[in-house]
Amino acid sequence: MAKRADAERNRDRILSVARSAFAETGGQLSMAEVARRADVGMATLYRNFPGRRELIEALYTDEVDGICAAAEATPAGAPAQTLDRWLREFAAFIASKRPLSSELLADATQTGTGAFLSGGRLRVLAAGRPLLTAAQDAGQVRADLTLEQVLDMVSAVAAIRGEPGYVRPMLDTVLAGLRG
């Protein structure tokens, strides 16, 4: 039991270290560097993640889980505010996972990568759809956009290169535009 808890802690620490290291380095990190930063041996690292690709996929899945959980959290406030808050979390996810998804895409010839990424997209769409529907049904958000369009638009703006202070007012503009 203590052993299983240890193993889970190791896995969590590896993922957490890898996430910030990937963000810092723009995806240039080696497995050896992940092991060093997480303070685990290479054997432990490879027991959890047989390769760099599996580690990156786990990071991606983790972030998709997070954005889906945020959509399912109990909403507080008007439907448009709930949607607004979730789209800001989604934008942060897009900005942070850029090195991850570009690495996965660069490897897209490998079997299953396309399906893997589009599986993440489908889960995010399913999680967010009730939020957009509620806001549109309440007449608080323009009705001529599908969730695919909303997410494509927020993604495009969130992925603009620049400091958070440069990108933030653009995201504010898009979200203000959603309200009509």
Next chain:
Amino acid sequence: MAKRADAERNRDRILSVARSAFAETGGQLSMAEVARRADVGMATLYRNFPGRRELIEALYTDEVDGICAAAEATPAGAPAQTLDRWLREFAAFIASKRPLSSELLADATQTGTGAFLSGGRLRVLAAGRPLLTAAQDAGQVRADLTLEQVLDMVSAVAAIRGEPGYVRPMLDTVLAGLRG
């Protein structure tokens, strides 16, 4: 005199044919195909444009000229409407020149390409700045965005893949957001 007019007509026809052909083929067009479609000999084509690169640069310059001229046309209506109309032209320019600029960027190691492209950007910024300033001074457009941010945002949305009917409501949303 007739000769010079002929030469100009040839150059214009080559550019016009090349523009639509590049848009159709996503930039896959050969010089031979341009000559064939423009109904000119290869000698005439190469006299006007020593190579494919020069032809693409001429197309790009032509479109930058167009977007600058649109900004300088006598405004009719409120400053926010003038800005809105110009940003829609800019968005169409971004959507149409995608194959051109990606080809130029792919070739960006060649001397001067970066300077060439950023020269176009500087001209567009200079042409559009009075429009944004007028709309902001009139209190018709949100004041927390620079023209660089406005153009980055419009470019990001205009470059989203999809039919015009898919992208259009996203552009409408961004432009509505600009108005506050």
